[in-house]
Structures are given as structure tokens and as C-alpha cells.
Amino acid sequence: MPRMAEFYIGIDLGGTNLRTALFKATSKTLEPVSFLKDNLRSTRPDDVLDFIEETVKTVAGERGISGIGLGVAGMISAGDQIVRRAPNLDWTDFPLGKEVSSRLGCVTEVINDVNAIAWGEYVFGYEKxxxxxxxxxxxxxxxxxxxxxxxxxxxxxxxxxxxxxxxxxxxxxxxxxxxxxxxxxxxxxxxxxxxxxxxxxxxxxxxxxxxxxxxxxxxxxxxxxxxxxxxxxxxxxxxxxxxxxxxxxxxxxxxxxxxxxxxxxxxxxxxxxxxxxxxxxxxxxxxxxxxxxxxxxxxRLGDKAGLYGAAHRAFMRNLSSEID
Ligand SMILES: [Zn+2]
Missing domain, CATH: 3.30.420.40 (ATPase, nucleotide binding domain)
Structure with a gap:
């Protein structure tokens, strides 16, 4: 029986706006479906979480989301998905991955925004x-x-x-x-x-x-x-x-x-x-x-590179947990 279509979200969380992209997973990679850009209403962690939840639900519609990758400008501790310091948002030690995962019930991956860009360009911009x-x-x-x-x-x-x-x-x-x-x-x-x-x-x-x-x-x-x-x-x-x-x-x-x-x-x-x-x-x-x-x-991907990269890191996290 064919697997149900899987969808992933890539998010770029800047100091003033939130950019979001929806991707459809094929057996090996992701294909973009839609992109959205919105201004943040505030940078308070709870407000940002509300905004992320709202935006993901709008972008996803009826589709189930299998993973969300978030690129954030700042220091991220990779293992536990905690934003150690994000000067633009004025956040210190905020467990972004855990919060988004518990609100939206899917796998998350939190990475530095330029790491997300680099990964996006490597995998999609220049196709490895x-x-x-x-x-x-x-x-x-x-x-x-x-x-x-x-x-x-x-x-x-x-x-x-x-x-x-x-x-x-x-x-x-x-x-x-x-x-x-x-x-x-x-x-x-x-x-x-x-x-x-x-x-x-x-x-x-x-x-x-x-x-x-x-x-x-x-x-x-x-x-x-x-x-x-x-x-x-x-x-x-x-x-x-x-x-x-x-x-x-x-x-x-x-x-x-x-x-x-x-x-x-x-x-x-x-x-x-x-x-x-x-x-x-x-x-x-x-x-x-x-x-x-x-x-x-x-x-090659301009301001979309980070969205591709973040979503693909979440996609990889799911792939590796299937292998484990
Ligand atoms: Zn310096």
C-alpha cells in the first residue's frame, strides 16, 4: 500500500519576521509547495510560539505535518534544540524545539539560520x-x-x-x-x-x-x-x-x-x-x-535557502529515526 503523502515545514525566524514554507516529501527529497512571509507581532517567546502554531496550521491546512525545521539567528545547542542566545529576539536559553514539538505534535529540528542556509544550498541549490x-x-x-x-x-x-x-x-x-x-x-x-x-x-x-x-x-x-x-x-x-x-x-x-x-x-x-x-x-x-x-x-536559492535547509534537517531526523 502506498504511504500517505508526508509534508514538512521550514521556518526562518528572524528578528522582525517569520518566513514559512511547506514541502511535500518524495521518497528521497522535498518539493516546495508554498511560501509565506509575515511580520512578527512581538518577540516574546509565548507570542512567537502562538504565531508559529497559527502560521503552521494556516500553511498546512488539512495536511498532516511530519516535521518542522526552524532556522534561528543565534547560538543553538544542537543536541537539545535550545536557543542559547538570540540577540535579535532577546532570547536566552529558550527550549524552542520542545515547545513547538509539544504544541504541534511532530518532530522538530532547530538550527542556526546560516547553517540552515548552508544546508539548503548544499542539498537543493547545488544538488550535492x-x-x-x-x-x-x-x-x-x-x-x-x-x-x-x-x-x-x-x-x-x-x-x-x-x-x-x-x-x-x-x-x-x-x-x-x-x-x-x-x-x-x-x-x-x-x-x-x-x-x-x-x-x-x-x-x-x-x-x-x-x-x-x-x-x-x-x-x-x-x-x-x-x-x-x-x-x-x-x-x-x-x-x-x-x-x-x-x-x-x-x-x-x-x-x-x-x-x-x-x-x-x-x-x-x-x-x-x-x-x-x-x-x-x-x-x-x-x-x-x-x-x-x-x-x-x-x-542559488536566495532568501529561500534557509527554509529548504531547515525543513530538510527535520526530514532527515525522521529518516534517521526510521533507520534506528
Ligand atoms: Zn564579535
Missing amino acids: KYPGMLCVFMGTGIGGGLILDGHLVEGSHGMAAEIGHVKAVASPDARKCGCGKSGCIEAYLGGKNFGSWIGEVIDSWDGAATKLSNDPAFPLHAGHVDEAAAAGDIFALSLWNELAPALGMVLANAVTLTDCGVLLMGGTVWDNCPVLRRLVTQSYNDFVNTPSRATILDS
């Missing part, structure tokens, strides 16, 4: 063509996810590939990062941090006049600086020439340490800054050791 892939997403922060030998590497504390907190500047006046340390690459090029210091750097610039000092856009983000650099603005170019080698070095070091084969780059800062991208790529190529040079590729 590359067994190694370091995925770096530059948006509000800078996140990383690492696939090696076809496995997602989560590390001893679930913190492997946290590339945003790799140090890029060692001087005593290095910028302070949200993690509490100084000199992290995210303190410089994470979208949120960048927006907080760029105004002050423009004000203290004593070189040739920059059109950015009169830019009506507020707050300025990396895209504005990139546009100015493309137009030949001296300030913007000098800033990019200072920051691009820092990121290029961090990427080259990560590739040297992991021999990942592919460096998959994405996120709004990366996508919206073509001048920075070119300079970082150049600098990465200068720094990286030739034998382990990873090819830089673009994201």
Missing part, C-alpha cells in the same frame, strides 16, 4: 555537487555555515563557522562587537554595526570632500558607500580599500583552515555592494594559499 562548502552571509550580521565531506559541521558548542566573530583587527582601538569582544569582522562589515559607526567616520574624514557627508539617506548603509565608491568618491574608495583586505583575509584564513572547496557568498551587504565584492575577491585571491583555494560561488 560540492561536498564541502563554507557559506558566508553578510546581512545585519555576518554568519557562517560549514559543510565538510557532506556533513553539516556544528562544532562542540554549535558555534562552528561563526565567521563574523573571527578577528580582523588587533589594534587596541579595534571596534567593539556585539559579542563583547573587539576587532571581529562583523564589528566592521556587519550591516547593523556598519550603520552605527559610518556617520562618525565620515564626520572625522579630513580628506577630499565626500558626497556622503550630505547624503540625505539616514542611516547610511554599505550600499550607499558602495554607490559612492563606484562614482569615484575618494572617501568611499579609501574606506573600501581599508576594509576589503580585512574581509579578504578572514575568508582566506577560513578557507585555509577548512579546505572547504567552495565559498558561497550571499546576503544583502554582499549582494548590494559590487565594488566591495570585487575588492574583497581580489584580496581573498591574494591571501589564500593556492592548493586550498576555494571557488567563490553565489547563492
Whole structure:
């Protein structure tokens, strides 16, 4: 007798919105059915749980759900599905997996959002063509996810590939990062941090006049600086020439340490800054050791990658429990 159709949900829980996707399971993989995006009403854990429950029921309709994968920006302890720290939601030690599982009565899998993206790109975006892939997403922060030998590497504390907190500047006046340390690459090029210091750097610039000092856009983000650099603005170019080698070095070091084969780059800062991208790529190529040079590729699934990845991790959890 044929098995009843199985359905899985992938969720991307950001600081301001909840994105949800429904997938149908075939014998080996998942096929997308529908996608939904909603703004969170609040970030209080109980409100978020209510919202997840409501959304899953809306998306699922009459279909039974066999598993839910949740990608969350933050530190996740992999074994027990607890969100240790999610700064955007202001959550500490919240047992998200257990709560969602008991409300909706199915298997759950909670993973870091960029790990979900990396897994989604590995399995669906590039269809397992590359067994190694370091995925770096530059948006509000800078996140990383690492696939090696076809496995997602989560590390001893679930913190492997946290590339945003790799140090890029060692001087005593290095910028302070949200993690509490100084000199992290995210303190410089994470979208949120960048927006907080760029105004002050423009004000203290004593070189040739920059059109950015009169830019009506507020707050300025990396895209504005990139546009100015493309137009030949001296300030913007000098800033990019200072920051691009820092990121290029961090990427080259990560590739040297992991021999990942592919460096998959994405996120709004990366996508919206073509001048920075070119300079970082150049600098990465200068720094990286030739034998382990990873090819830089673009994201294929864009903002859907994490939904695929999270749902597939829940699907895998069910498969492995069937085998056990
Ligand atoms: Zn940091």
C-alpha cells in the first residue's frame, strides 16, 4: 500500500519576521509547495510560539505535518534544540524545539539560520555537487555555515563557522562587537554595526570632500558607500580599500583552515555592494594559499535557502529515526 503523502515545514525566524514554507516529501527529497512571509507581532517567546502554531496550521491546512525545521539567528545547542542566545529576539536559553514539538505534535529540528542556509544550498541549490562548502552571509550580521565531506559541521558548542566573530583587527582601538569582544569582522562589515559607526567616520574624514557627508539617506548603509565608491568618491574608495583586505583575509584564513572547496557568498551587504565584492575577491585571491583555494560561488536559492535547509534537517531526523 502506498504511504500517505508526508509534508514538512521550514521556518526562518528572524528578528522582525517569520518566513514559512511547506514541502511535500518524495521518497528521497522535498518539493516546495508554498511560501509565506509575515511580520512578527512581538518577540516574546509565548507570542512567537502562538504565531508559529497559527502560521503552521494556516500553511498546512488539512495536511498532516511530519516535521518542522526552524532556522534561528543565534547560538543553538544542537543536541537539545535550545536557543542559547538570540540577540535579535532577546532570547536566552529558550527550549524552542520542545515547545513547538509539544504544541504541534511532530518532530522538530532547530538550527542556526546560516547553517540552515548552508544546508539548503548544499542539498537543493547545488544538488550535492560540492561536498564541502563554507557559506558566508553578510546581512545585519555576518554568519557562517560549514559543510565538510557532506556533513553539516556544528562544532562542540554549535558555534562552528561563526565567521563574523573571527578577528580582523588587533589594534587596541579595534571596534567593539556585539559579542563583547573587539576587532571581529562583523564589528566592521556587519550591516547593523556598519550603520552605527559610518556617520562618525565620515564626520572625522579630513580628506577630499565626500558626497556622503550630505547624503540625505539616514542611516547610511554599505550600499550607499558602495554607490559612492563606484562614482569615484575618494572617501568611499579609501574606506573600501581599508576594509576589503580585512574581509579578504578572514575568508582566506577560513578557507585555509577548512579546505572547504567552495565559498558561497550571499546576503544583502554582499549582494548590494559590487565594488566591495570585487575588492574583497581580489584580496581573498591574494591571501589564500593556492592548493586550498576555494571557488567563490553565489547563492542559488536566495532568501529561500534557509527554509529548504531547515525543513530538510527535520526530514532527515525522521529518516534517521526510521533507520534506528
Ligand atoms: Zn564579535
